[in-house]
Amino acid sequence: MxxxxxxxxxxxxxxxxxxxxxxxxxxxxxxxxxxxxxxxxxxxxxxxxxxxxxxxxxxxxxxxxxxxxxxxxxxxxxxxxxxxxxxxxxxxYVPGGSLRDLLADGGPIPAAEAMTLCAQVLDALAVAHGRGVTHRDIKPDNVLLSEQWQPGQNGTVRVTDFGIASVVSERQRQTTGILGTPQYMAPELISHGQTSPAADVYSTGVMLYELLAGRTPFAGPGTDFTIAYRHVTSLPPRLEVPEKLWAAVNRLLAKDPRERLGAGDAAAELRNLAAQFASLTALTAAPVTESFEEIERPATMLRSDLIREAEEIPDHVSHFSQDLPELGDAGQHTVIRAMPKREIPRSAALVEEPEKGKYPDWLTKKVVLLAGSGLVLVIALVIGMVWMFEGGSEPSEAVATETLDASQQDQILPTGLSTSRKASFDPETRLVTVEMTYGAQKSELSGAFLEVIPGMSKKSACPAVEWDGAKVSKHQTSTTGLNVTCGWKLDGLVVPANGQKTVTAKFPFAVADASELSEWLSGAASATTAAITDPDAISTAYPSQRLTNINVVTPQRLVSQTPVTVTLVPVWPSGADELNPLYQSPSTGTPSQMLQQVAGGEAGVRFSDSCSGAIAISSDGLVVTALSVTPSCSLRASVGNFTDLMSSPFSITTRE
Structure with missing residues (x-):
């Protein structure tokens, strides 16, 4: 175009x-x-x-x-x-304008109206978060109304741009990147570039504040980076609203994401408050604040239990280096820009001068500083050694002194994929090695595979894994729609027909005995199976593992002497997906990637006649033509390991 x-x-x-x-x-x-x-x-x-x-x-x-x-x-x-x-x-197409238009036309709106609008936004977020999708750019511009807004409306909110935020931002998910709108960014996004559903709740809190006050809480002098940094260091200026309402706003704007309610709970709270304060009139537009009250200490940073895909993050706020670039001067505009690595500035410790005669003469500031530094280094060294040798897992009462082995075998999947796992523990290195061996039956299987490598217990962190035999990355819920903890994406695998492919994972664990290793291996296999068979996940990811069946779809009525349109519809644990067919005959383009992964492309597709000659099949088995009149006919198909597929009955009539 x-x-x-x-x-x-x-x-x-x-x-x-x-x-x-x-x-x-x-x-x-x-x-x-x-x-x-x-x-x-x-x-x-x-x-x-x-x-x-x-x-x-x-x-x-x-x-x-x-x-x-x-x-x-x-x-x-x-x-x-x-x-x-x-x-x-x-x-x-949503014709009623946006909340930005609403603010531009009339300024602040009554508290009950503002909370009702934001509750609807939170309803949308709760559904998206349940599917593993975060928005990352909630603001009035991205909240549309299905009709021109009038006081007392309900059910008109439409949140847009989920697709943009969840996909475009994927390459900006690491701490060296940033995506969002500075006036609406959560503190953890500003500080580390990492996000979670809690960040969407925070942005909704900023928007609620704006609907109440006519401006965002941290709007003021300076560039948009200055505005963004206030989310980390400053308190929102107090609004003249009842204490109960102000407490709810503050919960949404909590610096620590763990103190914010989930989207669903926050929506319920706002609706309850909207009923209580239905008589409140709109505030006068708040003036721009020139100075802000600083928080007493930097906000607690986002931990790994809040972001499944994030690396573990220290539980503190690192200071920004002085050479960070300005994001620009438009705090309401979405930015997608790189951020340089941050360095923690070294600040001189302040030690009060000891009173004369109270401490020995040798106890000088220099000695105190050196002793304190030494103590910190010793503690850090001990923690580092424990983490390195224990792999972050909870300490076992005992560690095995001999080599341990365990094995496990999955049931063969409909695609023909078989998976066996062997785990071994080396007491000298305290490393667990797991070999995943994938086998295929009648058809080559390829593409991405999912494996879950959990901690040794429910409270243990996901281990740091070294892989061999595949291109491996951490599973991303936002790009697959599968809500998985400790998941890994094994990409580019090719398992030949009637052959095998082995991938190896190695990670540190302290294992007590063979039963503990066997129990862990069974748990890892069960977690993988639960993820790929989740009936609530609407996704086309990992087809070699997740495809359960294929529907052969034809028109119910055909005309003789014409080609038959045949569509192969994939069936996932969530049901049939007619929007993403595996294949359509007669073919008009290259085969789908899914067909390539589960059947080796067109070579794995064959149609056959079960209508006693009423249809004709081309020599390559891919094109079907209706020949003679029949009241009822069905078409057989073979697709990879799915060898006994049958269409619903159809009839063939004359052109008349």
Whole structure:
């Protein structure tokens, strides 16, 4: 597609009508379906996103997750268009404007109205968080209304841009990157670049404050980096609202994410307060604050139990180095920029001068400093040694002095995948080695596989694992839709038909005896099985492990002497996914990646006649043609290890 303009085609199904907005990720166009003129909003991503092959692949992989994110308070994603250098998300068109428009038109609104609006936002977030998707950019601009706002409305909120936030931000998830809007960023995102569902709740709290006061809590003089840093160091200025309401706002804006309510609980609290304070009138717009009250100590930082994908983070706030760049001067604009590594500045310790005669003469400040430094180093060394040799696991009462072994075998999956695991413990190195051996039956299996490597107990941290035999990365809930703790993505594996592939994991554990090792191995296998068979997860990830069946779909009525359209629909633990077919015959393009992974591509697909000659099959077994009239006919199919598939009955008639 050339430069977007009114009247231009967007893929094969849409046509652009008018540009209606723009943002950090791209422009928003009003589009209409070429089939029935239905209006949609199409967000066309910027060229740098569309030219990033990893991001495009991520979007395609996430299509079912985004399309499956359905709730009355979420703008539904209807389609994804990938065409040349164009990458666009097609969403429902929501005509009532945004909360930004509402604020611009009338300023602060009554407390009950503000809390009702934010409760609906939190309802949407609760659903998304339950699917493992965080938004990362909640602000009034991304909260739309289904109709022009009037006091007393309910049920009109539509949160948008989940797709942009959960996918575009993926490459910015590490501590060297930042995505969000400075005036709405949670402290842990500012300090470490890491996020969690609690950060979305915080941003909603900022938005509630803005709806009450007409401005965000930390708006004031300075650049947007200055504004962002206030989230970490400053307290929000007090609003003239009842104490109970102010306490609720403060809970949403807690510096420590563990002190914030979950999205669902926060929504319930706001609705309860809205009923109590229904008679409160809107506040006068609050003036811009020139100075802010500083917190007594830096906020507690986000721990690894709050971010599944994050590396473990020290339980303190590190100071920013002085050479951090300015983010810009527009605190309400989303930014997607790199942040340099932070260094903890060294500050001189202050030691009071001892009173004369109270302490010995040799107890000088220098001695105190040296002793204190030495004590800190000794403690750090002891903790480091314990962590290195124990791998962060809880200490066992005893550690085995001889080599231990355990083994486990999964049931063969419908795709033909078999998985066996062997674990061994080396008492000299205190390392556990696990060999995962994957086998395939009639068809080659490839792509990504999931393995869960949990701690030795429920309270233990996920171990640091060294892998061999595959390209391995930490499992990302936000890109798979599978809520997994201690999960690993084993990518690029190829298990040949009637062959095997082995991958090795090695990590430190202190194991007491063979039964403890065997129990842990069974638990790891069970956790992996539970993740891949989760019926609530709508996802196309890990097809070699998660595909349960394939539906052969044909039209119910066919005309003789015409090709038969056959669609192979994958069935996951959550059900059939007609939006992401494995294959369609006659084929009009390259086979899907899923088909390649579970059947080796078209080579693993064959159709066969069970209609006594009423249909004809091409020599390659891939094209079906209706020949003669019959009241009832079914088509057989073989796809990889799924060798006895049958379509629903269909009839063949004449053209008349």
């Amino acid at each position: 050339s430069q977007p303009h009114a009247g231009a085609a967007l893929g094969a199904s849409y046509r652009l009508v008018d540009r209606i907005g723009s943002g950090a990720a791209g422009d928003v166009w009003l589009a209409e379906s070429t089939a029935d003129k239905t209006s949609f909003a199409a967000k066309i991503l910027k060229t740098e996103h569309a030219s990033d092959p990893e991001l495009v692949e991520r979007f395609i992989r996430e299509r079912s997750v985004l399309i499956g994110l359905r709730h009355q308070n979420i703008v539904a994603v209807q389609d994804l268009v990938v065409e040349g250098s164009t990458l666009a998300i097609v969403m429902d």
